[in-house]
Amino acid sequence: MASRASGAGKSRFSRDEARRDSDHVSFLKHRRFRWLWIALVLSGTAVLAYALIDQEPRPNGGTWLGYTLGTIGVLLILWLSLLGVRKRHITTGAWSLKAWTSAHVYLGLSLIVIGTLHTGFQVSWNVHTLAYVLMMVVILSGIWGVIAYATLPAHLSANRREMTRIEMLDALAALDRQLDSAAQPLERAEADLVLATLTQDIFHGGAWGRLTGSYPACATARALKAIGTGDEAHARVHALLDKRREQLAQIRGYLRIKALLEIWLFLHIPATIALIAALIAHVISVFYYW
């Protein structure tokens, strides 16, 4: 008892208290833009050095400043690409993925300055420029990602209306069971329209439909148009179809936003891998021909 009371316990308590009381801000605002400032200082220093230091015969990757900028650039790229490992490797210790993301975004943006200065504004059709272009593709897709992360979550939350993905699918399944029995009194042609809604894959739109939310071949919309509210049985089916349409819209909205939150990664990650491959070729060829 006495031994437990002294030592480690207290510091965890004060750290926990600090956590429970800590500010609640996004990765962009993390620690009052700490990484933005670091990135600005880094880029500012690079610009100043480029402007003030006399490079002979002309600014390019081969001067000592060019090598320095290139080394900083390649180390940054390798470190930035480790975010994917950090995210999945849940080790102990006081790291925070939010801080990593924050640093990833701002230091990644600073590469625009560092990488461009490293080129000395010399571009042509070779592996060096390929590496530069790939880096810019990675950075631009990253900016797309930051914009997606900053704007889409609120829509995702609003669309969810407190339902989980499973609950949305369950709600649809419940509507389908009711539709199945409600369609019994309908005539053959109309009943077939209703049955078509039940058998249609809700993801039938493919990748395009998923990203745009446009499903022109939606059987539910078609059945809704064809089945009126004439008598009690029709009215009931119509009301159920209307509910089904709404439920489908929610599920499709959910899928659309989730897809938009991820689609940029399909460019960002492969471009990163290609960038690292091009970088290796760039570095080896530079030293080979040195």
Added chain:
Amino acid sequence: MSDLYKVAIIGSGPAGLSAAARAAAIGMSHVLIEKTDHLSDTIFKYQKGKHVMATPANLVLRSDLDFDAGKREAILGTWDEQIATGRVNVKLNAEVTKVEGAKGNFAIHLRSGEVVAAEAIVLAIGTQGNPNRLRCPGADSPMIQYQLDDPGEYFDEHITVIGSGDAGIENALGLAADPAQRNVVTILNRSADFARAKAANVALLEEAEREGRIFVRRETTPAEVRDGELLLDTRDGQEAIPCQRIIARTGSQPPRGFVEAMGIEFSSSEPGAFPKLSPVFETTTPGIHVIGALAGYPLIKHCMNQGYDVIEFLNGNADLKPADEPILAEKFNHLPGNRNVDEWLGVFGDNIGILADLSTLQLRELMLDSTAHAYEPGDVIFRRNEPGSSMFAIAEGSVAVEVSPHDPSITVPIEQGSIFGEVGLISGRRRGATVRAAEPVIALELSRTAALKLLATSPGAARAVTAISIERQLLQMFGSGLTREDVAPLVASAEVMQARAGQVIVTEGADDKDIFIIRRGSMIVEKEIGGKPVFLSYLPAGSYFGEMAVIDGSARTATVKAAIKSEVIRLPGDGFLALLDKNPALREKALADMAGRRATNAFIESRKGDFTGAVDLYSETAAFLVDNGIGEATDVLLIDEKLCIGCDNCEKACADSHDGLSRLDREAGRSYAHLHVPTSCRHCEHPHCMADCPPNAIHRGPDGEVFIDETCIGCGNCQRNCPYGVIRMDAKPPKKPSLLQWMLFGAGPGPGEAPYGWRKKEAAKQQMPEAKLAIKCDMCSGIDGGPACVRACPTGAAIRVSPDKFLTFTKLTEDVE
């Protein structure tokens, strides 16, 4: 009338079975009476294949029956076989309705009309109770059953379910689930809505009703059970419906009434109280003995040992030492003084005031859940701000309480026989002061469960603890200048009040003049501004309120109501004023507190004029959070949905830092204004999950986390008791291939919780135990860096907060992006 047995054992659970087996083994004439058609009904009703645990591991089993951890079927099979070969005289389908007579000749009346005569009775009926029977003509019809084991075994029947609770609804849904069974299922509800059932069950029932799978009859009661039909009392008169089977699920009657009818006294009127027992399990009615869960021992091993012991006692074996003797000896052997178990029990029982009323049996049981400590002078017993819900009692020596956080030399003594640490037990909050031994101390640390059981069984102890805790709370709150004598008149006039969630304690504009201290739970302060209640602040346990009206004589300036089920101490305003007059330092402190609260109120009111939106957002968000249990939380995960990208990295991190199972469900749960309360443990001040844990496996750890230790038996009580649904039952999954193997070679399921199928297959391959145990968030206790869910959030959406820090205007209106 049959022969006169030496002993009749009522109830064939582990306790009754073990008693009967012992009686058979020593040749004592006996009869084992069981109301159902099989032995050990409670375990019989466990789900098929359930793994039954044998805790506590250090308790030896003393029984003629074997018992070890294993599957339900294996355990029941062993017992059935051993009862048969041991020639135990069993009477099945025998429900006892009444017991008459006295020691030496009891007459036990059965429902069938038969009467069994016995010299002594052992009651081992557990705490399940009997289902409530229908109260209408024909209630004894064979069509009626009170339980439904397998809804799949009935076909082509008109079945009526009576009862509108979860059990009834679930039975009805089960019977109607498969249309191929062609059952016509009707459910009767006395009232118009299903208020007692879970919302999810009601939704399923209403859906089944819309689809015509179940007939739901509201405001309908059974009038008469006839052959093949049921007469109903409906709102529009009587109506008969065809009916071949009735499933009555109208709740059950706790066994207390039945037990008290035999003249057996309970230790108090509290619902959690147990019968008063002698050291040989004899009740206040001579000749009737109580063992097992009904005596307060819910674990199977305890029950079986008691069954053995009680028969030995009845057989005149007075020297039998209880089976827990070696455990107690081990508990005491580090204490100085070389005393044996009986001597130590004497020291604790005689010296500690609150244990005075306990029998030796109760004292022994209390010891099992408690720890005996010996301290040298100067040893720290606990420190300020440590979590701790145990209560200490001083058997020898005295302690010093460091009342000032800044100066350890200012102390208040607590003398031999008294208690300390009770604030943690009552409020669930951290230790308020550091306590050291002042001289050599022998102290007993009562775990929360043991202490609560003591308070429920011993009214004297409960009164003593209440008085001491009020006095200490006053002294602690108002600083070190006060003495016990100063507050004595206030303590004498104090009154403890229970408040249910939402109950108003102080009404704005009223002119009552009492002052209140929050003893447990928490309160919210609201003020009517522009015709709407606006949330002003959150008051945790240990705060006081109502002082403004007392000090300046004004009307109440705000409404104070309970955020959750709470307890407040009401003190008369006059007494408080008298105390202030005598104590200028206290007066200043009270005035300073008052000024602080005034300033908060004025700030919110001034904001209301300029930024109505912000104040509304603050007020409504705070109210939403309190509605979702944040008021009773100590550390809760919240997700800002303006930042959450739905990557579920929080869940994955949780699984990867805890044996591969996630203890949180990000998507589930309620949201308001983009603030989402996921299904995840709140680490409540008074954890509901702890309420009924047979092996006492749920504790509050050193960092304030509520966790389940390895003695969990997988009974699922905590899961049912948690109002927030954050406890899951699952088997420990097998180890996954490493992250590197996954990244490079795609080995295993990757980061996060493995899919159920993978876990099941891999566990079978590695022959891992399948026992499902309760798992829940442990706040990443022992993991350097703190909660993984927060560390692993890439955007800062996941935060863990405490209500006293988060329910403030600044925090709730912060611009996060």
